[in-house]
Amino acid sequence: MRTYGTFIADVKLLLSPLYGIEEAKAIGIRLLESVCGASVWEHIVEPERVIDQVSSESLDKMVKELLRGRPLQYVTGVQQFMGRDFKVSEGVLIPRPETEELVLWIKDEYRSGSTLKILDAATGSGCIGVSLACELPGAEVYMTDISSKALKISKENSERICSEERLKRANVKNPVIFRADLLTGALSQTIFSGGTLDIIVSNPPYVLESEKSLMRSNVLDYEPHEALFVPDSDPLLYYKALASWAKDLLKDGGALYMELNEAKGLETAELFMEREFCDVELRNDLNGKVRMLRCIYREN
Template identity: 45%
Template sequence: MQTAINHILSELKGLYPDTEIKSFSYLIIEKLTGFSRTEIIVNKNTLFSDEQHHVIETFIEKLKKNVPIQYILGETEFFGLTFNVNESVLIPRPETEELVEWIRSENNRSADLNILDIGTGSGCIAISLKHEFPNASVHAFDISEQALNTARSNVERNKLDVTFSRTNILNAPKTEQRWDIIVSNPPYVTEQEKSSILPNVLEHEPHLALFVPDNDPLLFYRSIALFAKHHLKPQGKLYFEINRSFGVETVELLTDLGFCNVELRKDISGNDRMVRAVTPNP
């Protein structure tokens, strides 16, 4: 087993930071064996079969082509849960965990809330919120049927109840339903920012979930906010993950639409990343 780890380290040296390669090696061995990191160290002299060696070589070749490790493994961790991921959905990120934590921290976790996640992708936000708010009724929209299939697989994997709908929020559906909380991590990377995107993201993660036109970077925020204005209950809350370059503009948009208590928060890296707004009483 240690020989396989050394082989991975050698093959990927110079392509990624050494600490990242070491992390990859343990993730690959964990996937192959089901061992914890401690068990890998204890069983370091265990030999792999030819089939296992072939899987390792396949993983190494994909990493050399900038395929994200999460897609190679087919899963990732988010907010204490494990999610299936593939190239139909974005890989959940730590900044989004911060958004879920904000929602968790300022709402009654035992209440019978109605929660909507718009642009659910893998379902990581919706499913994590159902886990944290067990009495809530959680609904999630996405335009991609492939993404919704992945999200449904994650509901089954985590044994939680979330309702999914294929919906284009830019052509918002007519509904009488009202929610206590609407949350969204919509596409927010502008086309001109493509040049700064890492190859493993640009070449493999779904552009449908990433990019917006340069001339309308708040396209989805405007549509979702207008939808929320009519479909949140009084004192209902709207939460966004945002492009760090448009924090002030997002706050202005929500304020202009009549939302109150609009708050902009930074992520752990010190970037503007999240906004919360509240619908006023009638």
């Protein structure tokens, strides 16, 4: 008979060689939550609670997938971001905790979303754009990606999460989602006219091809490379594109917020200063790594 307590013990034994004991235990708790609806404390306060046969089989299947290296978020189909559950699957980048800090930076600087127009470029799962729509009620948020899979997932997340959020706070608007290629600049001009956006935000690909050897296999084998990597020969190509988009689409005084490669912080800042953006600011993440940049567009 399998219980919450024995399942956690089994998961620690099986997964600790891959993840370490503490992370393996945390994974076991997440699996119980996903399959059994258990809270994070139930395995402690009710370790003898019995897991039914159907749930036990589902848990076994998930553990086998994890042993093959499949990321937990793809196994459960969910990643939490800004306190909300976002659907994820192969073909869409898994949201990282560091990206929450980018959202919080924008939220702290604007507070109210009543008149804001925001574009989330290369939206992926939609975690940034949807979170901003929820955190800044009234904001008009637009989300773009070149990937049809990302557009599908981000639309599902937008519809579900914004609907749930409207039960708690009024005036939360569903983002407008459409396909666009950040690099070619192919953008539907029927969505909005140039010079009308207050904010562009993006977490573009920025990991160098040469940095692949530093990454875990579960990232390399499962997450979309087109959302992660850039050629060593042109590591800032997406930031060059974002600078162009910003000059076309931001209103005077509008802001561009980006996540970036910690090794390319100064180089990225210089790129925007050379293109005559103002108030260029780099920020560290909670781990002390240069992770974010904000700059302001001013018309001549």
